[in-house]
Amino acid sequence: MHPQDQITKPVLEVRNVTKFFGDLAALKEVSLAITRGESALLYGPNGAGKTTLLRMLASLARPSSGEILFDGRNIERDGTQAKAAIGFVSHATFLYGELTVRENLKFFGSLFGLSNLEKRIDTALDLFHMRSRSNVFARDLSRGLQQRTSLARAFLHEPDIVILDEPFTGLDSESVKNLESLMLRLPEQGKALLFSTHDFDQGAALARRLIVLRAGRVRYNGPLAGAPLDDLGIVRSAERVTDE
Amino acid sequence: MSSLKIIWNVFAKDLRVEWRNRETLASMCVFGLLIVFLFNFAFETAHEENLRLLPAILWVAIAFAGVLGFNRSFASERENACLEGMTLAPVDPSMIFVGKMLANLFFLGIAEVVMGFAAALWFNVSFLPALGELILIAFFGTLGYAALGTIFGAIAANTRMREVMLTVLQFPIAFWILMLSIDATGNAMRGDPNGDWLGGVARVAGISLVFLVASFLLFEYVLEE
Amino acid sequence: MKEKFPTSWLLVLTIVWMSVAIYMDFLYAPEEETMGQVQRIFYVHVPCAWTALMGFIIIFCASILYLWKRSPAADELAHATGEVGFIFCSGVLITGPLWAKPAWGIWWTWSPRLTLTFLLWLLYVAYLMLRSYLVNPGRAANLCAVVGIIGFADVIIDYMAIRWWRTQHPQPVIMGGPNSGLDPRMLLTLLVSWGAFTCLFFLLLRMRLRLGRMRKELSEIRHVLAFKLSED
Numbered sequence: 226m227h228p229q230d231q232i233t234k235p236v237l238e239v240r241n242v243t244k245f246f247g248d249l250a251a252l253k254e255v256s257l258a259i260t261r262g263e264s265a266l267l268y269g270p271n272g273a274g275k276t277t278l279l280r281m282l283a284s285l286a287r288p289s290s291g292e293i294l295f296d297g298r299n300i301e302r303d304g305t306q307a308k309a310a311i312g313f314v315s316h317a318t319f320l321y322g323e324l325t326v327r328e329n330l331k332f333f334g335s336l337f338g339l340s341n342l343e344k345r346i347d348t349a350l351d352l353f354h355m356r357s358r359s360n361v362f363a364r365d366l367s368r369g370l371q372q373r374t375s376l377a378r379a380f381l382h383e384p385d386i387v388i389l390d391e392p393f394t395g396l397d398s399e400s401v402k403n404l405e406s407l408m409l410r411l412p413e414q415g416k417a418l419l420f421s422t423h424d425f426d427q428g429a430a431l432a433r434r435l436i437v438l439r440a441g442r443v444r445y446n447g448p449l450a451g452a453p454l455d456d457l458g459i460v461r462s463a464e465r466v467t468d469e
Numbered sequence: 470m471s472s473l474k475i476i477w478n479v480f481a482k483d484l485r486v487e488w489r490n491r492e493t494l495a496s497m498c499v500f501g502l503l504i505v506f507l508f509n510f511a512f513e514t515a516h517e518e519n520l521r522l523l524p525a526i527l528w529v530a531i532a533f534a535g536v537l538g539f540n541r542s543f544a545s546e547r548e549n550a551c552l553e554g555m556t557l558a559p560v561d562p563s564m565i566f567v568g569k570m571l572a573n574l575f576f577l578g579i580a581e582v583v584m585g586f587a588a589a590l591w592f593n594v595s596f597l598p599a600l601g602e603l604i605l606i607a608f609f610g611t612l613g614y615a616a617l618g619t620i621f622g623a624i625a626a627n628t629r630m631r632e633v634m635l636t637v638l639q640f641p642i643a644f645w646i647l648m649l650s651i652d653a654t655g656n657a658m659r660g661d662p663n664g665d666w667l668g669g670v671a672r673v674a675g676i677s678l679v680f681l682v683a684s685f686l687l688f689e690y691v692l693e694e
Numbered sequence: 695m696k697e698k699f700p701t702s703w704l705l706v707l708t709i710v711w712m713s714v715a716i717y718m719d720f721l722y723a724p725e726e727e728t729m730g731q732v733q734r735i736f737y738v739h740v741p742c743a744w745t746a747l748m749g750f751i752i753i754f755c756a757s758i759l760y761l762w763k764r765s766p767a768a769d770e771l772a773h774a775t776g777e778v779g780f781i782f783c784s785g786v787l788i789t790g791p792l793w794a795k796p797a798w799g800i801w802w803t804w805s806p807r808l809t810l811t812f813l814l815w816l817l818y819v820a821y822l823m824l825r826s827y828l829v830n831p832g833r834a835a836n837l838c839a840v841v842g843i844i845g846f847a848d849v850i851i852d853y854m855a856i857r858w859w860r861t862q863h864p865q866p867v868i869m870g871g872p873n874s875g876l877d878p879r880m881l882l883t884l885l886v887s888w889g890a891f892t893c894l895f896f897l898l899l900r901m902r903l904r905l906g907r908m909r910k911e912l913s914e915i916r917h918v919l920a921f922k923l924s925e926d
Binding site (some may be wrong): 280283284285286287304305306308309311313317318319320321322323324328332333335336337338362 | 471474475478482485486489490545548549550551553554555556557558559560693694
Binding site (some may be wrong): 617620624627628629630634637638640641642644645648649652672676679680683684687690691693694 | 761813816817819820823824827828829830832833836837839840841843844845847848851852855858859862
């Protein structure tokens with residue numbers, strides 16, 4: 226494939242997806258596309274449907290109607306390649322409290338059928354400075370450390386597409402800086418990044434593209450620079466909001 | 470074959486998680502023992518009647534200890550949405566099912582051995598003459614029971630009253646696995662007067678395999694959202 | 695089903711058929727020699743049992759259809775049938791003792807029909823409980839379909855196992871076993887009664903489906919309203 230095609234053809238495509246939970250429509254006719262080498266911020270108020278959308282991209286939920294394509298292939302019909310290429314972090318950490326950090330990663334990595342697992346675990350742990358704690362039980366970790374472990378888990382299989390749902394939750398300022406620099410590097414590596422955060426300014430510094438979701442519908446999908454923030458109801462604060 | 474590896478990894482993970490706590494296995498054994506003890510003490514029967522009552526008492530104890538174990542098997546997954554986390558990986562959900570089912574089967578099997586020893590002691594019976602048959606019956610009966618318990622455990626994990634929901638699903642549907650196992654066990658313990666021991670095992674195995682296959686095929690729908 | 699057979703026709707058909715059935719149950723069918731008038735409960739008891747079984751067959755088919763086609767209509771049908779079938783199933787278990795006590799002096803026996811119906815009833819209870827207790831309604835369709843399928847496999851196993859069990863532990867046949875001789879007038883009455891109860895089943899099912907649809911519309915209206923209010 227021509228390198229130019231590789232970059233411009235969307236790797237993840239959402240086509241007219243609607244999602245019902247019982248009678249409630251969480252997503253309504255959502256369409257968008259993510260390409261490799263791009264970083265996009267998914268922004269919107271609570272209950273807008275961001276988590277639902279991100280979970281569906283990670284194959285954790287199925288659309289009620291519409292389809293999601295990975296490299297042109299419907300992930301419902303054959304999601305194996307999509308799952309192998311996507312790294313996902315969400316509110317839940319997916320960690321077993323009774324296992325150590327390393328054991329958790331080992332189990333997760335074995336599900337991906339990874340070779341050189343020990344080395345990959347070391348690399349992933351180093352990315353988030355968790356190597357020194359690799360033999361600590363997950364239940365003994367603080368929320369922030371669990372989040373870092375979850376991040377390591379997501380990067381274990383060197384995914385092409387990184388999907389992060391409010392990844393900064395619980396992280397101290399140093400870990401935040403670490404994750405931010407990691408996220409900035411991803412587009413350069415030819416990977417795709419889609420993330421959500423409640424702090425618009427923080428997110429805006431990390432992304433080139435903005436997708437605004439409100440009440441389940443896409444209100445804006447385009448470059449972050451020059452986006453009509455006032456119309457979208459987004460207020461930038463003068464200072465960065467610090468984590469508690 | 471990578472499917473077998475996945476099954477092994479899930480199975481080993483369940484065992485390792487349990488080894489750190491050792492709560493589930495201990496609870497199952499104690500609970501089973503208590504049921505056997507209760508009935509033994511209440512009835513105080515002579516040997517002949519023991520042979521009539523013991524199979525039912527044992528399988529009732531196994532049934533309740535099993536449900537306890539199945540509930541806890543999914544409790545550990547629920548804490549951090551680990552069951553969902555497994556589906557992030559490109560694995561066939563049915564492999565996750567087999568791994569967890571084998572772990573449930575393993576724990577219940579251990580509990581059965583403990584209950585069996587206690588029953589032999591308290592009821593003054595020996596399982597040795599028919600040991601081979603009894604092991605076969607116990608294996609197939611527990612296999613089907615664990616298959617149902619695993620899929621229903623996953624289903625019940627989505628509900629408000631999980632333990633109750635699992636029980637309400639498990640007992641009606643596993644009813645004949647239990648009844649036929651009781652029947653076959655009793656027959657074996659009486660020395661197989663009808664010469665029908667193979668038929669007994671076959672009946673239990675047949676039903677268990679039907680439920681095993683059904684659960685295996687349907688598990689992926691339980692994990693879907 | 696909605697367009698092809700209007701509900702009003704179904705209602706009329708049910709009323710007419712039921713009336714004929716009631717007449718036949720009480721007046722046309724001859725009095726049974728040993729049990730007397732109480733035996734007439736048989737014409738309610740048996741059709742209810744067959745209807746309850748038919749209900750679970752419908753649940754099974756709807757469940758398979760749902761998992762195959764993801765059709766919400768299939769899921770609604772399964773849900774509605776669960777509720778209506780449960781009523782008929784309970785009917786069998788209520789009429790059973792009402793008949794048995796005056797006729798044979800015992801409240802209950804594990805006859806094949808009663809055993810099968812009781813196990814079926816437990817399945818209905820489990821199915822309806824699952825629907826009620828689910829935390830995430832989005833998963834309801836999938837999970838209930840799985841239970842519907844496994845449950846039906848269980849019903850088949852129940853039937854075969856009960857037959858085998860009775861060969862091992864024979865019981866005196868009472869409550870109208872399969873081979874009990876039936877006066878032709880009684881047989882006719884039974885069949886007419888069965889038809890009437892089946893009509894009643896489908897009438898109730900139709901009404902329940904309508905109710906479900908109205909609930910859904912109401913829910914949608916509420917959501918649209920809530921959304922509009924939040925916009926302002």
